[in-house]
Amino acid sequence: MWSGAKSDATRTVTDRDLKSSGQQLRFSKYRNDRDIELAAGCGDYSRLWFYGYRGTSRKAATVYPKVSQCQDTQAFGTATTGKWDLYSAVCLERHPVVMQSMQEIELKFYNILKKIEYENSLKCDHELRVEREEKQKKSSVENVNADNILMQTAQDFEDSSQEELNNFKFAPRITKFDEENATSTLKRKLDKNLLLLIQQKVGNTYYWIPPQGIRKEGETMRQTAERALQDTCGTEIKVKFYGNAPIGFYKYKYPKKFHEQGICGAKIFYFLAKYVDGNVTNNVKYQWLDDTELEKVLPHGMQKSISQFMVFT
Numbered sequence: 001m002w003s004g005a006k007s008d009a010t011r012t013v014t015d016r017d018l019k020s021s022g023q024q025l026r027f028s029k030y031r032n033d034r035d036i037e038l039a040a041g042c043g044d045y046s047r048l049w050f051y052g053y054r055g056t057s058r059k060a061a062t063v064y065p066k067v068s069q070c071q072d073t074q075a076f077g078t079a080t081t082g083k084w085d086l087y088s089a090v091c092l093e094r095h096p097v098v099m100q101s102m103q104e105i106e107l108k109f110y111n112i113l114k115k116i117e118y119e120n121s122l123k124c125d126h127e128l129r130v131e132r133e134e135k136q137k138k139s140s141v142e143n144v145n146a147d148n149i150l151m152q153t154a155q156d157f158e159d160s161s162q163e164e165l166n167n168f169k170f171a172p173r174i175t176k177f178d179e180e181n182a183t184s185t186l187k188r189k190l191d192k193n194l195l196l197l198i199q200q201k202v203g204n205t206y207y208w209i210p211p212q213g214i215r216k217e218g219e220t221m222r223q224t225a226e227r228a229l230q231d232t233c234g235t236e237i238k239v240k241f242y243g244n245a246p247i248g249f250y251k252y253k254y255p256k257k258f259h260e261q262g263i264c265g266a267k268i269f270y271f272l273a274k275y276v277d278g279n280v281t282n283n284v285k286y287q288w289l290d291d292t293e294l295e296k297v298l299p300h301g302m303q304k305s306i307s308q309f310m311v312f313t
Helices: 015-019 058-079 104-120 125-138 154-167 176-180 221-233 291-297 300-306
Strands: 024-027 036-042 045-050 083-094 194-202 205-209 212-214 238-241 248-253 263-277 286-289
Touching: 083 221, 125 154, 194 221, 194 291, 212 221, 221 238, 221 263, 248 300, 286 291, 291 300
Parallel strands: 083 263
Antiparallel strands: 024 036, 036 045, 083 194, 083 212, 194 205, 194 286, 238 263, 248 263
């Protein structure tokens, strides 16, 4: 800051003075001219705030042309920046229906824990019942009270339970849709996470991508995601969104002909949702795919981006 007692001494304003960032220089002639404040922050030179300058100060005439030139350069640089189209997309996943098969080391560890639990556990009600009936058998028939005669013994209960288990048929882990490789059904790959992809037109080409839609004026990004899912998949499918914030982001640039219209490209914000019930009802092609199948179908850049925030089991 230029300060001091009143003096008629003059000083030449150099480029070094103008390039000093973060400072403000105040010039005063203490006669007829008002103050001229020069603030840093415009490239090499500082921006000029001129309050009531009458044109009588030579110092102001020296400073102002360079500052105005800097302002014009900065305005020209910001005028060329374009806009981006904002999209919301839905990563709709179906969680596993059955537990995954255990690996060899997992099975060994499970058996060890099961053995330790059995050795440290107390006797259950059925085991106590068996012991109680064994004591009754050893006692004399004369001492047995008719009121204590059981309608079903512990052995009868074990036999009926074993028969029920033998008649029960477990559902297959591998369905006929797995054998047919029918990707448009949820009754496949029951032990894995599946992600919904639809065939959607982007530009002049169709791609297999998560349901997406462009944001309309006045909508939040969450509302855009909900609307895009209904527009593409219908209203019968029931989902649950996880919060209002997106979990991922992907952007790409448009061809050069769109740059002339002031649009650089598209920015896609992905929202995570869980499948609850219902089916896709609109006339659209769709697939439910796991992580290995997604790598073959998704566009490379989009697949690389989605793999960073989607965890498949």
